[in-house]
Amino acid sequence: MTDCFHCGQDVPKNIDLSVKINNQVQPMCCPGCQAVAQAIVDSGNESFYTYRTDLNETPEFTLGQLPPSVSEELALYDNPDVLKELGQQVESGQRIQLMIEGITCAACAWLIEQQLQRLPGVKEANLNLTQHRLSVTWEQNQTPLRQVIETIYSLGFKAQPFETDTFQQQLEEEQKRALRRVLLAGLGTMQAMMFAVPLYIGELAGILEKFELYFRFAGMAITTPVILISARPFFKGFIRDIKTKHLTMDVPVSIAIGGAFIASIYSTFVGGEEVYFDSVCMFTFFLLVGRYFETRARLRTGEAGNQLNNVLPRSVTRITTDDEKSEAVIPVNQLNIGDRIRVLPGATIAADGIIQTGHSSVDESIMTGEFLPIHKDTGDQVLAGSLNVENPIEIEVTALGDNTQLSTVMSLLDRAESEKPRMAIMADVIAQYFVGAVLILAAIVFTAWYFIDTDRAFWITLSVLVATCPCALSLATPTALTAATGALRKAGVLITRGHVLESLTQSKRIIFDKTGTLTLGQLSIESVSIAPETELDQTEALAIASALESHSQHPIANAFQALSLEKRYVAEDINMVVGQGIEGKVNGQLYRIGHQGFAAIDSELNPDEQRQQIFLSADDKAIARFVLSDQLRPGSQHAVSSLNQQGIITEMLSGDHSYQVEKIAKELKLQKAQGSISPQGKLDYLSGLNNQDHSIMVGDGINDVPVLARAPISIAVGSASDLAKTHADVILLNQNLKTIAQLLQHARKAKRIIRQNLSWALLYNTSVLPLAAAGLLPPWAAAIGMSASSLIVVFNALRLNSLAKL
Structure with a gap:
């Protein structure tokens, strides 16, 4: 395994990055190291690598003082080029x-x-x-x-x-170090117990005093490396907390471990009655085991988000067509917008783009949670991170790097994970004050037992410090939130705000937009009417209309462009009138298609004022009428039914006219629906609702952005505009409205588990305190209890790793 020349970490096998330093090409483990190293070279400071003394480990330092080598490297982060690479x-x-x-x-x-x-x-x-x-x-x-x-x-x-690879490598190294500390503490515990047992049975075994002294020194020799290596993280945390004047759980733990060790050494040299080297090792071992498994469990819940960063390939096949068509394999970071790339079956798509040649099935489960591949044809959009399943395709790149939808998902996911809900903040504050209270209480217990039984005072105080560490209290909320959001992301539901799960449990109302939300926003031709005494039949009329609409980007045009017609015409001399329609010649005849007032002054076709329709005319006379309708989004009926069963008020606000609104409301069994509502009208309606309802707004378009931003909780479907997504608290990447009902159920389950965790943590700490203070709980039992309490909280939170089925 090659080491990174800049930071000294192992270079992952799939990384091929380097920088030329002192006329030699040196390997780099990640783009971050590459950017910083290149900045060092470009600034003429290559001697940095010649004279530096630290590589893998940052030297220890005092508060406010950093080694010169570290300061020099940190100064490079202010280089504009480096800053552009690392931040956004x-x-x-x-x-x-x-x-x-x-x-x-x-x-x-x-x-x-x-x-x-x-x-x-x-x-x-x-x-x-x-x-x-x-x-x-x-x-x-x-x-x-x-x-x-x-x-x-x-x-x-x-x-x-x-950097994802560096981060993953760092986690693996951290886990290895933690495991080594646990193994050393476990081995020390077994060896210390071997020398402690004779001391416990003492006179019953007839042990002479010279052997007793030997056993004590042997126990001290075995315990010393456990203290210096295994327990080192606790003492480092203790020193940091003293310097910063801020209490964490490392303070009582360090006092307990260090105090017991020093007291046992003192007793060994002065011939005191008891030593507890075995208890020190056992205490350290149980604490490290609890922390190790707790960290493993918590990190496992965050792996899904990290996997998103690792799905993109490192290289792509770019197609060039300047003189003659050729292909070249290049790094992904050399791609540009507009480049055409070839993606083979089984390969991951490296950038967002449009298929130019070929058709295939694409697995987008990494983004949407939908496990079935989706058929993609020429002209369809594909996303970075998705997997090409069947056939080779050629794609024109439309977005790269931070501008891809995958990057957007990751940034929103990071935002959600970094924000803390009210319950998490409250738990953090309680934990801080709890540590201070434990230290004060420990002092009181020691004073009281000093007068009651001097020999037992120290060990009882030790048990109080250990048993009441608020580890479980600190873990109660973040582990549950991480597990819940991870399970939802796997199902295609992206939480982008930290308050969402807590707020959803109080929601009583959900308001849907219609077009693009409850419906697909894809118009289809419902019926075709031909005017009397017209020589054209339906097939001819559709072919002429399709020829005219092929020149339009209007949503209505998609209904004609999607038709499978045996007969195709070409329209010429096209003239588009914004908001009215299109006119052009087909086979030499001038036709118009659009609103009745534009297309046909004279019409024998009676218009249906309640339906969405357009007319096809020739010589100012209507020859055909097309009635259009939108299609319900798959799963919308199931979604509304599930929400109604959960007691949620279901409503719809739409800008469409009343007929379409009433039809869809009746079909979906919505409890309330209003049509012809402007964006301002939606805002006014939302403002008039009771704030205690914590209403949910579901939308997709740019016109929904104001109301999505204003709503207590906002949800955007996966096909929504980018602006709508950035203002939404939740994004349905799978575009399945049914998961909204699952989201609400999971939010309630998360709240129950958080309450269970907090209740258990508080119950444990308050119930174990009297036992420890009364001298009924030895230090080793206190260590087991504290570790077990933390693990119970973590494993209870992991029940949120899966969603309930509706």
Whole structure:
């Protein structure tokens, strides 16, 4: 395995990145390292690599002081070119995703967020506790990125720009280190117990004093590496918390472990009555086992989102047709808009585009959750990240990188995971104050037992510190939210705001737009009427109308363009009148198609004022009338029925005329429907509703954007405009309205599980406290109880990994 020349991490097998440094091509593990290394070379600072002394590990440092080598590297992040590569421009400044190392609990996340938000120009700092990813929005001209990262370093954490492969590699390394610490602590526990048992049975076994001293020193020798290596993360967290004057669970844990170890050493040298080296090892082992499995379970729930970043191929086959058609395999980052690429069966599509040649089935499950491949033909859109199943196709690239729908989904997913609902914030605050209360209580318990039984005072205090660590309380909400949003994403439901699941449980009303939401927004020809004494039949009329409409981009034209006709005509001398219709010549005859007033002054065909219709005319006389209708979106009837059964008020607001609205409302059994409503009318209607209803608005078009932005909860279907998606709290990537009912059910289930977790955490901590304070709970039992409490919370949250079927 090759090492990255810049950061020293292993270079993944599928990565082929490099930078020429000191006239030698050096391997890089990710685009981030490549961008920073290239900036070093371009600025003439290649000597940085000659004189640097640290590579894989960032040296330890004191608060506010960084090694010069680290400072020099961080300064490169302010290079405009590097910053453009690593971050993205948003309305309020710039945004970047950072990977954070050293986080142990929710209080760590709170500390980082609070410290960053105090910096001038930092608009937002949200840390995803599950994936240890920090999203920062800031203004570079007020606070450079270097200062943002230095602040994180000064708090005792490590930060670097997020890259999927590096992040995954970092997680794997972290898991390996954690496993090594657990194994060392487990081995130390077994060996320490071997020397502790003779000490416990003591006089019963007839052990002489010289052997007792030997057993004590042997226990101390075995426990020392456990303290220095396995328990090191706890002590590092303790030192960080003391420097920053902020309490986390590492404080009571470190006091308990360190205090027991020091007391046992003192007792060994002065000949005290008891030593507890075995308890120290056992305590450390159980804490590490609990944290290891808890981390594994939480990271597993976040893997689905990370997989999205890994689906794109590293190279593509580009087709050039300058002089003669040729093909070349190039890196994806060399593609441009308008390039044509060939995608073979079994290959992943690298960019959004339009099929120019060929047809195939495309698996879009990574985006929509729909496991069945979708047939795609020439002219159809395909998305980056989807899989070509059957035949080779040629695609013209329409979007790359951050502009693809896959990238949009990922940015919205990151936004949702970084935002915290009210219950999560409340749990974090409670956990912080709880640690302080535990320390005060421990001092009181020690004082009381010092006068009651001096020999037991320290060990009882130790049990209090261990048993009441608020780990489960900190994990109760974030693990449940991560599992719930992960399951919904797999089903094709993307949560883009952190408050959604909590707000949905209070929703009493859902309001649908009609066209493009409850219906497909794809008009079809319902019936054709031919005027009396007209030589044309229906086939001829449809062929002429199709020839005229082939020159239009209006939605009505799609109804004619989609027809399968045996006879085809070509229209000439086309003249389009905006808002009225089209005129042109077919076989030398002038025809018009459009509204009655435009197409036919004289008509023997009686118009149906309640239907959507257009006329075909020749010589100002109507020769055919086409009645158009929209099609219901598949699953809409099931969706509305399920929502009605859940007691949700179902309504529809549409800009269409009353006939279509009434027809669809009756067909779907909506409880209320209104037609001819303007965008402002929808806003006024929503403003007049009771805020306690937490109404849900479902829409798709640009005209729905104001009401989607105003609604307490907004949902956009997958085919919605990009503007509608960015203002929506939820996006139905699978375009299946049935999943709205599943979303509501899952939100209620998530709320129940969060309440169960919080109740269990509070019940455990409050019930175990009297036992520990009364001296009925030894330290090793307290460690088991605390670890088990955290695991119960995590595994209860994992029940949200699957959706209930309707």
